[in-house]
Amino acid sequence: FDHQYAGEQCVLNGDSIARYFIADAMRAVDYLETRSDIDKDRIGATGSSGGGTATWHMMLCDPRIKAAAPGTFVTTKKAYLYSGGAQDAEQLWLDGGKNLIDHHEMLISFAPKPLLLLTVDSDFFPIEGSIDVYNKCKHFWELSGKSDAFKMFTDASLHAYTENLAIAAAEFFSKFLNGKDIKIERKSYNILSEKVLACTQKGQVKLEYTDSKSVYEENKEIFLGFEKNKEGFKEFLLDKINYQRNPEEFHLRTFTPIYECGMKISPYLWFVQEKMPNFALVFSDYTNEAKDTVICLWDKGTSDIENHIYLIKEITDSGKNAMVLDLSGMGKCFPNTLDMCRTDKDFFGVLDRLTKDLMYLGDSLCAIRLFELDYAIKNLKKKTDGEISVYAVKGGGQSYFCAVIDAKGRT
Secondary structure, X not given: OHHHHHHHHHHHXXXXXXXXXXXXXXXXXXXXXXXXXOOOOOEEEEEEOHHHHHHHHHHHHOOOEEEEEEEOOOOOHHHXXXXXXXXXXXXXXXXXXXXXXXXXXXXXXXXXXXXXXXXXXXXXXXXXXXXXXXXXXXXXXXXXXXXXXXXXXEEOOOOOOOHHHHHHHHHHHHHHHOOOOOOOOXXXXXXXXXXXXXXXXXXXXXXXXXXXXXXXXXXXXXXXXXXXXXXXXXXXXXXXXXOOOOEOOOOOEEOOOEEXXXXXXXXXXXXXXXXXXXXXXXXXXXXXOXXXXXXXXXXXXXXXXXXXHHHHHHHHHOOOEEEEEEOOOOHHHXXXXXXXXXXXXXXXXXXXXXXXXXXXXXXXXXXXXXXXXXXXXXXXXXXXXXXXXXEEOHHHOHHHHHHHHXXXXXX
């Protein structure tokens, strides 16, 4: 989770932690070039999962990499979108989808250098996407007359850098970096201790070099720089809220009310955008017709009435309606999980995945929710001449959700 912690701080500043990972990897190549036992013209890169991502990045960003074997990562964004798998922070390129960046573009940029795709058949990075990428890209090596320098090797395994993948990579690098065709036989391996692998005496750069700077510290400096200049905040907010939105004509679905605890409970449903509904339960004192409405927002919306029933009763007793509203990702509008190995409560659950997919497309869940809230208020005003206010807690914090109303001059 370390890279998630730092990565999400970067996202808040409109950045990606990928550039830190890439810079670190490039500094490693700098170090290799200083060694007398290293031929700087024969440096390759390989890795699995996040290491496959790092290899993928280096193929594009560092021309000193002469051969590469990215493992258990390369697929297509479309295939991975439907898989529902987790997405690490460094794998998230903000606006990447908006700018049509996909895995095959990264591979094509490496042609005609030697490239081996390392895959496993039961990965959460779909093998179907890996095959699609391979088929799309091999033509570029064929055009250069080096079709033998682009290969794909698949092992039977779950997500892992298996021994078979390691052997395939070693034989590949031997052929294309050393010019030697070798056949590696399996044998026992000696695992090096962490102490031997550490690059510093204390094992952490930050502990040994007091003038070094963490990602957190740099992000804090960047954020404080933003704080000095808040010009254009309203325009920025509105641009994000309205990003590629196509609002539907308002059609309110009503359902049979329920009468409980001295309250009338009325269910409502409407579509804000195509295939994107919002749901609400409106609580009111059935002995008095109220005009004023309090829109209630909390993380689980109508799925968490029990823990907020006293607040709801307090609102209705004051002579107002309490509208518990489900925006995207809340209550009845919570997305179905695609990855059966994870629950909705997991760190890499479905809401985390939805949020990251939106950021890859240049959008955000926050912006969608604000758009939906404004849509609800705008159409509620057409139905009543009463006062409308918002009560929000936790993930629906007041300043977070009320910002759209202020931005549009409704309060």
